[in-house]
Amino acid sequence: MEDPHRGLHSEHGALAGEHPGRAANPVIKVHDVAWLEFEKPDLVRAEAFARAFGFTPTLSTEHELHLRGTDPGAPCVLIRRGARSRFLGPAFRAAARSDVLRLAESAGRPVAKLPEPVGGVVADLADPNGLRVRVVSDTHELPALPPQEPHTFNFGHETRRTNATQRPPRTPARVRRLGHVVLQTTKYRQTLDWYLGHLGLIVSDFLFHPGRRDRGPVMSFVRCDRGSSPADHHTLALTLGPANRYVHSAYQVADLDALAAGGEYLREHGYHHSWGIGRHVQGSQLFDYWRDPDGFMVEHYSDGDLFDNTLEPGWAPMTASGLAQWGPPATADFLGVKPGKEALRELRAVFSALREDNEFDAQRFLGLLKVARS
Template sequence: MAINGDNSKLPKIKLDRLLYTQYQHQNLESAHKFFTDFGFHVAAREDNIIYYRGFGENPFIYVAEQSPDKSKHFAGSGFVVREREDLETASKRPGASKIEQSTAPGRGSYVDIKDPRGNNIRLLHGLTFREKEEQKKEIPKPVIFNTWEDKPRKGEFQRFDDGPSKVHKLGHYGVVVDHSVFDETVSWYLDTFSLAKTDSLYDHESGRDTMTFLHIDKGEEFTDHHSFFVQSPPAPVKGTHAHHSSFEVDNMDTQLLGHYHLQKKGWTNCWGVGRHLLGSQIFDYWFDPSGNIVEHYSDGDLVNSGTEYGREIAAPDTIAVWGPNVTLAFLTTRIEDIGKEPKPHHAGGDGAVAA
């Protein structure tokens, strides 16, 4: 049920935050072992579906579901909208569901719509968020840094526990589409939701954008550098698929501790640890056992309506400021490409990069 037609004349759906992504896994129990090591907590579990949360207020941030066949699937995402009126607006769009009651953690009401590529987007309102007292039991102690000039930590020591990273929330996700529908897809998201462009990468030969980062537009209020992105590699893409889902952790120390924890558990690192240029976040990408890419990140940028839109050539120095060389597996999103080096055109100006 793809949505077609001109959305620009319809009222925009005002988003409050990105809430979750949902994937279908060939082996749900194997996925559960990984995401426990990744740092998720179980919010609720049914026979063939597990809802995971972080230490923040969101009732859940990731949904793992048993695949109905022998393949993995990206099952969509969920955003919280600002007002009940936004659900009513969404329900009037072509192909949208009617307003339904959610049975997921936090409950509330929702409307499902699909983007032009068939990706499901669930819009929720009226959720019950986690109580402050419950969060306080899990919120990690802040890390206080002594710099060369300012040394606020006196008589106290830095001590950390081994184990998974401390995951806070879902920060962003993105989809990969064919270059022939890239502009159309970006325009649909901008016309449908209160999203705005933050940065784009473009191919130096054609001058065409190959990747665009979108943030939730709240005017002067600062929001994450991007909550969503659209990417188009040079090779033809059949249909669409998710590139990765990215989860914010509390700080770089537990991010690195989590990196080594996942490594000790035998999971497959995709790319990292390093720091991106666009978004500035410290990144660490992993493959889950189904072959999907998920990211831990910390120290990301914030933007608002006063932030100038940026446009950069897709090149190695627009991928990372420091860290290991970009891997072929990250560019192709294929776990079978682990250990293979990208060809020069992959890491150069083709836009096959994601942050």
Template sequence: MKMQVHQDPLPVARRADTLAVHSVERVVFTVPDIAPAEAFYTAFGLDVKRVGPRIDLYTHGHSHCWMTVVANGQPKALQYVSFGIFAEDRPAFEAKIQALGIGCGPYPMATDDSGLWLHSPDGMPVQLLVCDKVSPSCKTPAHPVRMPARQTAAAHARSQCARVFPRWLSHVLLFTPNVARMLGFCDEVLGLRLSDRSGDLVAFMHTPHGSDHHLLAFVKSGGPGLHHTSWDVGSLDEVGEGSEQMRTAGFTEGWGVGRHVLGSNYFYYARDPWGSFAEYSFDIDFVPQTTDWTAGDYAPEDSFYLWGPVVPEWFVANTELPTPSAVEASQAG
């Protein structure tokens, strides 16, 4: 079977005289046991590299480590998010962090403890690291995997399906108890800009240095946490075949295939062993560094999805919140 190897989107560009992070450099979270994580992300189509009690996640043909998952014997929890910045912007970011009094020391679990460290209003450690821009700098092109057709038929046989391998990390969606507060932080401190929102329920942000419709997004919950990471693929077929790839591997819970309204991308969300998600995403809107995107505020029914299956109740559950039994036990203690 043919394997599609994807190359980095070029060229890299930046918006002049604009202070902002340019990429999600890495997402780090912990899980009870590393074996289920290794199995899930391997099935999803990522390059999984085991390093002691952790795995580092790469995409095929890309040298950048997008995500790290660490086993610590505790329930799944988001630990920190690292953002990339341009070298010439570091002094200005450092001055801003000092002026606002939100700086902190390196996080003990950091894979790279350099850079600038600060706390978000939700209490999550945030790292600003000088590094290459890894978010797309132009709209990623459709790149379907061509397979032999059945005589004159357009679709290839099921037995000839190639494995789906995501190309890049498109965006991250985080839970937050206060969407407006996180928007203010990301605007004032990180330089991100609002793409679209639905009141105080959900909001999507992009970098002015050029990125997909959202590099980072927030959805309201009882506390912070990781809802999903989204991974770009080259065709609608790859979204559908990715969903089948996960079901065949035993990861049968998910949502999709469907199409979003805000961002416009086609999607399938595979539910991981801890109740969060990895999304196959195709054809998301792009905001070039030369564009001032006009943000909209949409009614909930116009902000979620254009078409697709009914949303499962567990899709919006924040599994990083303490369970009622855990709360009762802590109060009893």
């Protein structure tokens, strides 16, 4: 039987003339993703899910909700009350205040102070899709909280645990930190080059439609350039599609037991499971996907890859089966083709995108259908 994962990933970088995966002279090099910002109409409902998912609120008022993990630093999700649910954009943490000043000057944007609950300074930019992208520094540093410790495992003949049992509690997984955000764009190449050129991000992996590598990539997993210090395989992922939108965000937990037991807790409390548990190909993360009450997809993950700046991008075909090394098949909900309001919105976006001047043309649409069926 043919191995469905054969040839899914190449460690050999670009062919002649292909995208190199990094900008030659970026304006700055951000250090990490800082937080994500949302608007939601029901903050009570949002907080209930957040606690079940494993966040700790640091600010909870009638108008605003801040959520953190156990790692030290700023809150990793900021939610304001609004008339409708929407994603406002990501914030990235600069390595120094001088980088915020340099970026603001380069873009012709002002530097402003952030509100006191967060502190620090910010430069607000807009990516090619009009999404607000914030770059911040000198934010208040919240102290670490007691983390959920990984379990001690006996592997093969390596005995590390004796006279002790494994009894992981069925409680919320404790989120440690924000890992990455995935965005869909109708202007994939332009958007990718913008993030590489302005924020100094570098590509870990490119995906292309099966049999169409000659047309270039349609998705990229992008990491921070910290030189010889390892960074997450991706802090940002960009994918070509018929609408500019948030796809999902991912939050690190301690280990597989935390991810699985935390998922059982969410299931018992009536929350919507999207896909998992499995292990990804690009990034290698153990994953489990959920939807919050507003329909936003969020991921628990553990054991992801870390790369320094010496690795060249991998190249692989984009297929539904290639999203995981093991685990259940990708669901229609995860792929965005489950019948319902979201699929209808995406279908309407397809017809709109095909009438506009962007990278999502008829051939890309057919390639996307092939991916969903693979």
